[in-house]
Structures are given as C-alpha cells and as structure tokens.
Amino acid sequence: MNKFGDLIRAKREEQEMLLRHLSAELDIDTAQMSKIERGERTAKREHVQQLVTIFKLNKAEAMSLWLADQVYAVVANEDEALKALIVAEKEVKYQKKVSK
Amino acid sequence: MNKFGDLIRAKREEQEMLLRHLSAELDIDTAQMSKIERGERTAKREHVQQLVTIFKLNKAEAMSLWLADQVYAVVANEDEALKALIVAEKEVKYQKKVSK
DNA sequence: TTATATTTGCCATTATTTGTCAAGTCATAA
DNA sequence: TTATGACTTGACAAATAATGGCAAATATAA
Secondary structure, eight states, X not given: OOHHHHHHHHHXXXXXXXXXXXXXXXXXXXXXXXXXXTTSSOOOHHHHHHHHHHTTOOHHHHHHHHHHHHHHHHHTTOTTHHHHHHHHHHHHHHHHHHTO | OOHHHHHHHHHHHHTTOOHHHHHHHHXXXXXXXXXXXXXXXXXXXXXXXXXXXHTTOOHHHHHHHHHHHHHHHHHTTOTXXXXXXXXXXXXXXXXHHHTO
C-alpha cells in the first residue's frame, strides 16, 4: 500500500510539475523523491508538512494516509492483521477517552 | 500499550515461573526478558512462537497482541491515529478479498 | 540519434535496535 | 542488620536497518 506516494504523484502530475522541481523544493535528491512517490521509501514528517503546503492538501487527510502506509507495512502479510488493527483501534479510542 | 508483555508476565506469574527460567528457555538474557514483559523491547517472532508453546497460548490471540503493540507504537500520540488505522483496516480487508 | 525525465542499484553514512553486563532496587529471611 | 534472590536499570558495543547521494540504466518524446 502506498496511498501517500500515490497522492503526491497524482498532485504533482496534475500540476505538470517535474520530480526534480519538487525534490528541489524539499531539498532532497530526485531519486529520493521518486522512491517516496513509489513507496519505496517513507517521507519524513517534515516533508509531509512541506508537501501539504505545496499542494494545498488537507493536512489531516495527508497525515492519515502517510501513517496508514506505515501501519500497513507492520501488518502486511500477517494472518492476524485485522485483529491486531482492531486491538490497536480500541486502545486509541480508549486513550482518547481517558485523556479528556 | 504493552498487551503482549502483560500477557506473558501474567502467565509466567500464574505458573510461579522465574524470569531467569523463562529467559533460559528462550536462550536470552534475563534483562531482555524483563524488558520484553515490560514493553521496553519487542519480542522477536521466534520468541513469540516459543512463548505460545511454553504457556500453551492461543497463537492467533498472542500474535494479534504482539502485532497490535507494534501497530500502536506507530500511531501513538498521532492526531490522525484513528483515521490511519481505519484506512489500513480497509486495505487489509480489500487484500483479503482480492487474494481469494 | 539526442535530450530530458525518471528509475534503479549500489554503497557509504547515519540512525535505530539489540544483546550483554554490571550495578542498582526491592522484598524477605536469617 | 546483613545476606540472598528476583528483578530492573543504565550504559555500552555490536548488529541491523534506514537514509542520502551518486551514477548508470531505462524510458519517452522530438
């Protein structure tokens, strides 16, 4: 799963922006940016923020996808993937409740 | 969140087994085992399997908790934790469907 | 062909995780 | 009190993984 990279690539192509121009804005190698878009590497948090600004993305949505890719990497190909996600989800909800 | 470690500690204490005996069975340092039970370190997959055998655990359940701890570590303290989990969950369900 | 864009593979550097040890705490017994 | 046993903690080196950057390879179009 590479939802974040797919989103960035879509937005970049929508604007007919070159990979080397985008990577220059983030101050990273073009090859790195290529790998991020294709999901071969994970973008840094600071780069996510920059991309949100550059493409005027919904920050919550972008962060969700970026995080989801990382979550998915943990459970990919695991028999108990779904159960694990549900356990984690319950904990997140519980923490939200008790921290109020 | 440390559901896996909590489970192991509970089972070990239930049997009045010493940390050094358990760690000897897994062929790891007592300090390591202590850290695993307290969630300071993550057990290796092979150790999870050994613990399942030693304590006659439900394997699916144990694996779920072990994985859930790792998933939770990724999303802990993230504003979009819940959204991210739901995105990942949908992907897992989708993959399950298309791989049939 | 040539030029430009992107991808790929490799490797050095950096960061993170792991294993081990020794010293520490804590509770209990002598 | 001192001693002992169980466990925890902190520090460190070693192992492992992630990252950045380069150059070569590939692709796409003129």
